[in-house]
Amino acid sequence: MQAAKKGFLNVIYGILGQVITIVLGIVIPRLVLVSYGSEINGLLNSVSQIFVYFGLLEAGVGMASLQALYVPISKDDKKSINGIMVATHNFYKKAGYVYVAAVLGLAFIYPLCVKMSCSYWLVAGVILFGGLGNSINFLYQGKYKILMQAEGYSYIITNITTLIGVISSCAKVILLLIGFDVLAVQFSFFVISILQMIIYAVYVKKKYKWIDFTTEPNDIAIKQKNSTLIHQIAAMVFNNTDVLLLTFLTQDLKIVSIYTMYNMIVTMLINMIQQVEGGFSFKLGQIYNTDFEQYKRLHEIFQNIYLILIFTAMSCVYIVITPFMRLYTAGIDDINYLDRWYPLLFTLWPLLVYGRAAENNVISFAGHFKQTQWRAVMEVVINLSVSVVCILKFGIYGALFGTIVASLYRTNDVIIYAYKYLLKKSPIGLYAKWGVCLGIYGLIVKFSDYDNVWITNYFYLVGFAAIVGTICLLIYSIVQIIIDPKTFCYIKEIMKVYLENRKMKSKKSNENV
Numbered sequence: 001m002q003a004a005k006k007g008f009l010n011v012i013y014g015i016l017g018q019v020i021t022i023v024l025g026i027v028i029p030r031l032v033l034v035s036y037g038s039e040i041n042g043l044l045n046s047v048s049q050i051f052v053y054f055g056l057l058e059a060g061v062g063m064a065s066l067q068a069l070y071v072p073i074s075k076d077d078k079k080s081i082n083g084i085m086v087a088t089h090n091f092y093k094k095a096g097y098v099y100v101a102a103v104l105g106l107a108f109i110y111p112l113c114v115k116m117s118c119s120y121w122l123v124a125g126v127i128l129f130g131g132l133g134n135s136i137n138f139l140y141q142g143k144y145k146i147l148m149q150a151e152g153y154s155y156i157i158t159n160i161t162t163l164i165g166v167i168s169s170c171a172k173v174i175l176l177l178i179g180f181d182v183l184a185v186q187f188s189f190f191v192i193s194i195l196q197m198i199i200y201a202v203y204v205k206k207k208y209k210w211i212d213f214t215t216e217p218n219d220i221a222i223k224q225k226n227s228t229l230i231h232q233i234a235a236m237v238f239n240n241t242d243v244l245l246l247t248f249l250t251q252d253l254k255i256v257s258i259y260t261m262y263n264m265i266v267t268m269l270i271n272m273i274q275q276v277e278g279g280f281s282f283k284l285g286q287i288y289n290t291d292f293e294q295y296k297r298l299h300e301i302f303q304n305i306y307l308i309l310i311f312t313a314m315s316c317v318y319i320v321i322t323p324f325m326r327l328y329t330a331g332i333d334d335i336n337y338l339d340r341w342y343p344l345l346f347t348l349w350p351l352l353v354y355g356r357a358a359e360n361n362v363i364s365f366a367g368h369f370k371q372t373q374w375r376a377v378m379e380v381v382i383n384l385s386v387s388v389v390c391i392l393k394f395g396i397y398g399a400l401f402g403t404i405v406a407s408l409y410r411t412n413d414v415i416i417y418a419y420k421y422l423l424k425k426s427p428i429g430l431y432a433k434w435g436v437c438l439g440i441y442g443l444i445v446k447f448s449d450y451d452n453v454w455i456t457n458y459f460y461l462v463g464f465a466a467i468v469g470t471i472c473l474l475i476y477s478i479v480q481i482i483i484d485p486k487t488f489c490y491i492k493e494i495m496k497v498y499l500e501n502r503k504m505k506s507k508k509s510n511e512n513v
Contacts, residue, residue, distance in 0.1 A: 006152035006282070013155040014275025017162035022268045024169040026328070029264065031176045033257075033332055040118070040182055042253030045260035047110070047127055049243040051134055054102050065143075067285070067367055068218075069150035074286040078210055081147070083218030088143045090217055096139035103131030113248070122183055129186035133193030141200040144208070152282040156203065158275075164196045231369055234376035238383055238406065242399040245384075249391050254335040259396050261329070261337060262346045265321055269313040270350055274357075276305060281361060288365035295365075296423060300487045303358035303430065308476045310354045311437045314347040315444050315476075316469040321346070323455035343450050345400040351441065352407035355434065359418035366422050375417070379410040429484070436479050444472075 032041050065088045072080035111123040145157055171188040204211075242263075246256050284302070288295045321343050329337040363372055383406035390398025419427040455461050481488050 006155070009155040010152065010158070011275055013158045013162075015272055017158045017165075018268065018272040018275060020162055021165055021271070024165060025264060025268055028169055028172055028176075029261065030328060031173065032182075033329070035176050036182055037334060039253050039257075042247075042256040042260070043118075043123065043126065044182070046243060046247045046253065046256055047130060049240045050106060050110070051131060054099055054106075054131070054134070064369075065146050066150055067364065069147065070282075070285040070365075071289050073150050074290060079215075080218065082210075082212050082215040085143060085147060085211055086213055086215050087217035087219045088146060089213055092142045093139065096135055099135045100132065103128065103135065106131065122181070125183045126186045129183070129190040133190040136193050136197045140197050144200060144204050147208070150282055150285075154282070160196065160199055160203075163199075164192060167195070168192045230373040231376050234373075234380045237380045238403075241380075241384060241387065242403065245387055245391055246396065246399055249388070250395060255395060258335065258337055259399065261325065262321065262342055265324065266314075266317060266346050266350055269317055270310075270354055273306070273309045273313055273354065276309060284361065285365045288362070297490055299358055299362060299423070300484070301491055302361075304433070304480050304484060304487055306357045307355055307433055307437055308473070308480055310351060310357075311441060311476050312469060312472045314351050315441055315472045316465060318343045318347045318441075318445060318450065319448050319452070319468050320455075320461060320465045322450050323452045323461055327455075327458060327461065339396075340450070341397065344445060345397065345404070349400065349403045349407050351438075352404065352411045355437075356411045356414045359414045362418050362422050363414065368417075368422070371421075372417060375410070375413050379406045379413075382406040382409055433480060433483055436483060437476060440475060440479065 029041060032044065065084055068084050069081060072078075072084070107124040107127040110127055111120045148154065148157055168189055171192065172185050175185050175188060243256055243259060246259055247253065250256075284295065284298060287298065322338060325337050363369075383402045385402070386405050387399050387402025390401045392398070394401065415427050415430060419425055419430070452464070455464060
């Protein structure tokens with residue numbers, strides 16, 4: 001019951017947070033475009049992607065610590081938890097100093113590598129204030145976030161992040177409307193990052209008084225950090241390489257602006273879907289290590305849910321993204337943001353990458369990081385090779401070609417590995433689900449009007465998107481129920497037990513009163 005409650009809170013607050021983030025994420029870039037132009041917008045997005053790479057300094061230990069914490073948390077073994085936390089703390093402390101040094105180096109080197117009309121020192125200042133705010137995560141709050149995730153308190157992290165995001169966005173809007181330059185906007189982000197650290201400090205002091213950083217560090221528990229590091233390097237390179245390649249191969253930040261605007265919409269929807277995955281992953285990780293038979297049944301449930309959600313979201317995005325971009329970039333005439341093939345290419349790769357979420361999870365829960373690291377590296381090699389060659393000739397198309405080709409390889413590889421070595425059964429049933437979903441998506445692409453020129457305002461757009469999303473959700477859900485009725489019967493059983501427990505708990509509470 002407690003785990004289910006945490007899971008639902010994680011999902012509900014996660015989705016609510018993403019809705020707020022989406023609204024703010026749509027408003028701010030529009031103001032940036034209008035106030036500063038596509039060049040500054042491209043600069044901010046390019047620098048943000050580089051900071052994502054800097055995040056590799058914590059890669060490996062975060063995933064390894066999360067995996068190591070599942071078992072002691074399920075047993076309430078605080079001594080073991082303390083040992084893992086101390087080892088994690090020591091790593092983050094060292095990484096924090098390296099991060100600060102990396103930000104300082106980037107601030108002085110980056111302005112020399114990109115052609116821009118603004119001054120050297122403005123670009124350097126933007127990088128400094130943006131990067132030093134992120135460094136706080138390494139020096140203080142990163143280790144606590146991992147513990148909170150493992151315990152199922154992701155919704156607390158989400159609520160803090162949402163609050164800080166709202167405050168930061170409000171500050172940006174005010175500064176933009178008043179007429180301050182981009183450097184002042186970045187400085188506001190740095191100041192608000194300090195506020196976030198204070199909020200975490202208050203929460204941790206109240207919630208985790210029992211944590212003792214004088215405990216002997218359990219470095220063995222996070223021994224897989226090097227293998228998980230390779231996985232996370234591969235994932236970050238794969239997810240963020242397009243912007244950097246477009247930046248340095250085309251030397252045109254306006255093209256980067258186009259890519260990031262489309263990618264922004266896709267990423268927002270993906271982040272919302274990931275709230276469902278992340279909401280219950282803490283319990284799935286614990287169950288995998290304590291009751292594998294139960295985990296296999298739950299795996300089928302979440303596999304179906306992920307497929308339904310990602311295909312619904314991307315089908316909807318394909319139909320509404322062009323009219324949205326037409327409205328969103330109205331009045332921006334320094335480059336054309338509309339293209340016939342962008343909706344297809346920007347929605348195809350997320351289907352391949354995030355449709356395999358359940359299989360990625362089982363590999364992570366099993367701790368098969370070392371066994372699969374070369375496979376993750378191969379995905380990156382394919383992506384970079386195809387992207388570099390194709391960007392030089394096709395621009396944005398080329399970057400997306402590389403991502404799609406690499407995703408085709410890796411998705412099949414992940415599915416085959418998970419089923420052969422971990423779930424110990426044939427993946428034919430899953431491929432059947434994939435085939436039907438891709439068939440429906442193909443019909444939507446073929447027969448829908450991607451342009452939808454009749455949508456002339458945001459009211460029409462939101463209403464149309466809601467209708468399309470609902471229809472797609474029903475279609476994909478019905479098809480999955482037909483293909484896999486056994487799993488959906490199991491969902492009904494779980495919900496029945498959950499509701500009965502809630503009813504009994506409520507009855508006992510009334511009797512006590």
